[in-house]
Amino acid sequence: MCLAVPGKVVRLKDSDMADVEIGGIETEVGLQLVSDVKIGEYVLVHAGYAINKIDEEGAKEMMKLFEEIQELDEIAKLSENDEIY
Amino acid sequence: MKYISEYRNPAVAKKLIEEIKEFSKKPVNFMEVCGTHTVSISKSGIRQVLPEHVSLLSGPGCPVCVTANRDIDKAIAIAERSDVIFTTFGDMMKVPGSYSNLAEKKADGADIRVVYSTFDALKIAKNNPDRKVVFFAVGFETTAPTIALSILEAQKRDIENYFIYSVHKLVPPAMAALLSLGEVKLDGFICPGHVSVVIGSKPYEFIAKDYKIPCVITGFEPIDILQSISMLVKQVENGEAKVEIGYKRGVSSLGNTKAQEVMKKVFEVCDAEWRGIGVIPESGLSLRTNFEGFDASKIFDVDVPPTKEPVGCSCGEILRGVKLPCDCKLFGKACTPENPVGPCMVSTEGSCAAYYRYGEVADGV
Numbered sequence: 048m049c050l051a052v053p054g055k056v057v058r059l060k061d062s063d064m065a066d067v068e069i070g071g072i073e074t075e076v077g078l079q080l081v082s083d084v085k086i087g088e089y090v091l092v093h094a095g096y097a098i099n100k101i102d103e104e105g106a107k108e109m110m111k112l113f114e115e116i117q118e119l120d121e122i123a124k125l126s127e128n129d130e131i132y
Numbered sequence: 133m134k135y136i137s138e139y140r141n142p143a144v145a146k147k148l149i150e151e152i153k154e155f156s157k158k159p160v161n162f163m164e165v166c167g168t169h170t171v172s173i174s175k176s177g178i179r180q181v182l183p184e185h186v187s188l189l190s191g192p193g194c195p196v197c198v199t200a201n202r203d204i205d206k207a208i209a210i211a212e213r214s215d216v217i218f219t220t221f222g223d224m225m226k227v228p229g230s231y232s233n234l235a236e237k238k239a240d241g242a243d244i245r246v247v248y249s250t251f252d253a254l255k256i257a258k259n260n261p262d263r264k265v266v267f268f269a270v271g272f273e274t275t276a277p278t279i280a281l282s283i284l285e286a287q288k289r290d291i292e293n294y295f296i297y298s299v300h301k302l303v304p305p306a307m308a309a310l311l312s313l314g315e316v317k318l319d320g321f322i323c324p325g326h327v328s329v330v331i332g333s334k335p336y337e338f339i340a341k342d343y344k345i346p347c348v349i350t351g352f353e354p355i356d357i358l359q360s361i362s363m364l365v366k367q368v369e370n371g372e373a374k375v376e377i378g379y380k381r382g383v384s385s386l387g388n389t390k391a392q393e394v395m396k397k398v399f400e401v402c403d404a405e406w407r408g409i410g411v412i413p414e415s416g417l418s419l420r421t422n423f424e425g426f427d428a429s430k431i432f433d434v435d436v437p438p439t440k441e442p443v444g445c446s447c448g449e450i451l452r453g454v455k456l457p458c459d460c461k462l463f464g465k466a467c468t469p470e471n472p473v474g475p476c477m478v479s480t481e482g483s484c485a486a487y488y489r490y491g492e493v494a495d496g497v
């Protein structure tokens with residue numbers, strides 16, 4: 048449950064809040080724990096808050112990883128359900 | 133999924149595995165102290181590609197699993213009160229206490245709500261001024277700052293019906309406690325990536341210095357983990373013990389100082405009880421006296437009967453690295469993710485669940 052996911056800041060809002068795009072979905076995220084976040088920058092999001100800024104390259108690498116994990120999960124589910132194996 | 137050809141960068145993975153094989157002479161046990169690492173290791177089959185004398189053990193890396201039975205019993209007792217709306221991260225719902233779990237109590241009619249963040253819990257408090265809203269504050273250093281913020285926010289907005297039941301745990305003291313117990317020979321730690329984003333690398337330094345145990349902070353990809361193992365092996369073979377950062381994306385030696393400040397403002401370090409380990413000095417966080425009014429453990433004086441552990445469950449030994457999930461007699465038989473007996477099978481990041489899901493049944497480490 049310590050997993051943080053990378054997201055891109057798409058909109059800055061009142062009282063230190065921002066809309067952050069995570070895996071294609073926009074979520075409201077608190078920016079109170081990070082400084083000077085700008086639109087277009089990437090943050091690591093955990094339990095509704097940005098816990099750090101992260102560079103674009105790192106963010107993209109991590110996003111790929113999460114997509115991959117999801118894909119692997121799908122494969123795992125398929126093979127689990129497959130009685131032949 | 134157990135083949136390096138399926139890693140994202142098989143050439144790099146192969147090179148790292150060869151490096152480990154080449155450098156590693158002594159038999160070593162490395163422990164990962166992060167549930168997400170446990171999952172990634174099981175999923176990618178890293179254990180199977182390492183030389184036989186390099187073993188990976190899973191430690192107390194999941195905040196859900198290490199929550200003491202007594203705390204879960206007390207949380208349940210608070211949740212059962214008719215004046216309370218109990219809010220929690222979803223992970224805690226099915227974790228067994230001595231006699232029941234939150235999910236069962238919810239089915240029985242207790243007002244228990246799963247939230248994604250403390251924002252949601254605060255919102256519930258604001259919308260239900262005549263009820264007391266309690267948030268089950270579970271988590272390591274990654275989560276604690278977000279919960280600290282909710283207290284500051286509640287104070288700022290005069291939300292007087294918001295409380296937390298804090299069972300926060302700190303990772304480095306638990307690592308030291310395992311070394312002091314001396315039950316397992318440990319030669320290195322793979323330190324958690326996202327905990328370290330917040331605390332930085334400094335808090336691990338005493339482990340390297342006082343216990344002479346190498347520590348490497350790393351990310352979650354199989355490549356990251358292989359790299360950390362290679363770094364640990366090199367330290368061991370060179371007779372070194374230092375803290376290294378393999379996870380450059382986001383981790384610095386100082387960590388997120390803003391998050392640390394918020395955490396320090398609201399919480400103070402306290403002794404804490406860990407499932408399977410017992411009380412570890414200075415390993416938890418409780419609310420400072422000036423925030424006492426938010427402390428559910430002080431406001432709600434609940435009495436709970438003596439605790440009892442699930443019969444036959446070896447979670448305690450597994451959390452200490454003494455046993456592997458497959459050493460538990462119930463593993464995969466009486467205990468499965470569908471019918472979990474202990475917390476290590478309930479939580480998706482628990483060792484038993486990770487081993488079960490990815491088929492690490494008989495081959496062990």
Ligand code: SF4
Nearest residue numbers: 446447460467474484
């Ligand atoms: S397999 Fe189940 S019963 Fe055995 S230690 Fe793990 S959680 Fe406990």
